[in-house]
Amino acid sequence: MNLSVKIANVELKNPVTTASGTFGSGKEYNEFVDLNQLGGIITKGVSNIPWVGNETPRVAETYGGMMNAVGLQNPGIEKFIQNDLSFLQGFETKVIVNVCGKTIEDYCDVVRRLADQPVHMLEINISCPNVKEGGLAFGTDAAMIEKVTKEVKKYAKQPIIMKLSPNVTDIAEMAKAAEAGGADAISLINTLLGMKIDIHKRQFGVANKVGGISGPAIKPIAVRMVYQVAKAVKLPIIGLGGIMTGEDAIEFLMAGATAISVGTANFANPTATIDVLNGIEEFMNKYGIKDINEIIGCM
16 A cells, blocks of 8 residues: 655655644654654744744634634744654654745745754645734735745755644635746645633623634534646645544545645644544545555545
8 A cells, every 4th residue: 555645846744744743843752652663754833033922821712613712932043953754753654844934034044944954844834814924914925925935945955844824815826836836745734713701700801802714513623625727736734733634634635635745633632643544444445546646636
């Protein structure tokens, strides 16, 4: 059985990766999951300088998922290289670093700093709805998506994956802009903007008032957007949004994704990534599928 897939000429041993912000850089899950079994680890977001993130509370439970407004808290690129990248070198899996920034210059600073590091791909996060400056504007304007993609490509030594925001009217238009800017791949979807109110305390669920909704509730929207983007561009897609099981992952692959990311499921089940991988293999065995590429984009 062949589970390997290719994204921008980078071969993953299987299509299962981790969604940025839900798996750290693997350290937190190392005692539960054999990281060598994963196709790739997409790290937490990293910026050019340390970010403290948003005020607490930052997380709230919602029907069929959760809301977060963490605000991309991270120690900055220097500590990330020292602590996280050095840790990941001990594993036989592809390393994909999620890059965040509040200006185009911020993104380029991080990309330049990673140019000579042992990293296989970069995921450029232009879609996080929790950052008050930059993130929302970049990810919801086609012209800006093309511009930031072009600028980042000037400095990137690794293939770049543009992570798109679902908080737009036409996701295909945004994907075309990323393709025009020179993106090597696309990942979608990031979280959808939402709000929760505690009616008994008369307080917002998160201090930021608005947060990103993730989990099973958003999966049908994510599958639809992956399908639309797969028809609109020629780039490989990493699909994510509410994947809890191998069958969920298969749905994304059939819609046109080359690989998938497991996110919110990790919080409820530390072995979710391996469970999804096993579920994919069970599905393929059940239907006599010898090569994962037989079902990618079959719809």
